[in-house]
Amino acid sequence: MNNLIFGTLICVLLFSFGCKMKNSSDSEVILGDGNIISQEVALTQFQDIELQNSCNVEIMSGPEYKASISDHSNLIQYIKFEVSGSKLIIRNEPETINLRNSKAKVMIFIPSTDLNSLSIMGSGNITLKTRINNISKIDISGSGNVTSEVASTTKNLVLSISGSGNIDLLSIQTQKANCNISGSGNINMATSDSLNIAISGSGNVFYKGEPTIVKTISGSGESVKL
Known part of the structure; x- marks a missing residue:
C-alpha cells in the first residue's frame, strides 16, 4: 500500500511540474527542456524593431537581413519574427504564453548602418x-x-x-x-x-x-x- 501511495504521489508531482501547466491567470506556462538549439530565420528589409517579449537581442552587421535564435528546443517554436511594413516585431505566439526559464538569445543581422527606431515593451x-x-x-x-x-x-x-x-x-x-x-x-x-x-x-x-x-x-x- 505504501509503495502504491508513493508511486501515485510521484506521478502527481511530475504532472504538476511538467513542461506544460496553467498559472493563476490561466495562461499556459511552458518549462524549458534544457536542450538548447539554434535556428536561423530569413527576414525582409526593415528599419524599426519592436521587442515585445523577454528575448535578449543583439544587433549585428551582416550581409543580409536575418535572425539567429538560440533557446530550449521546446520553447523556440513560440518565438516569432514578423516584418510588418518597415517594422520587425519579435513576440511570443500566442501572446499569453509564459515561456518559463527561457534562455532566448537573438542576433539580428543587418547589411546597412541605417536603423530608424527601437521599442521595448517587455523585459528583453x-x-x-x-x-x-x-x-x-x-x-x-x-x-x-x-x-x-x-x-x-x-x-x-x-x-x-x-x-x-x-x-x-x-x-x-x-x-x-x-x-x-x-x-x-x-x-x-x-x-x-x-x-x-x-x-x-x-x-x-x-x-x-x-x-x-x-x-x-x-x-x-x-x-x-x-
Missing part, C-alpha cells in the same frame, strides 16, 4: 553591437534596456521611458535630443547642440556635451551633466 534587452547611423527614436515601456557598444552618430534623437528600463547611448553622438521620462528608468546620452528634458517620473537624464538645455521636471528625477 537590445544591444547595438554595430555602427548605427541616424537612429531617431527609442522608446521603452517595459523593463528591458537599450545599450549601444559602438560609436555612432545621428542628428535628432527622441528618447522616451515610461517603464523601468534604461537607455545607455553614450557611444552615440547626437546633435539634438529630446528626453521624456515618465517612468523609473534612466537615460545616458551625449549631445552637442540642444537638449530638451521632460521628467514626470523618478528616472534621471545623464548627459555629456555642452548643449543648450530646456527642461521641465515635475517628478523626482533630475538631469546630471557627466
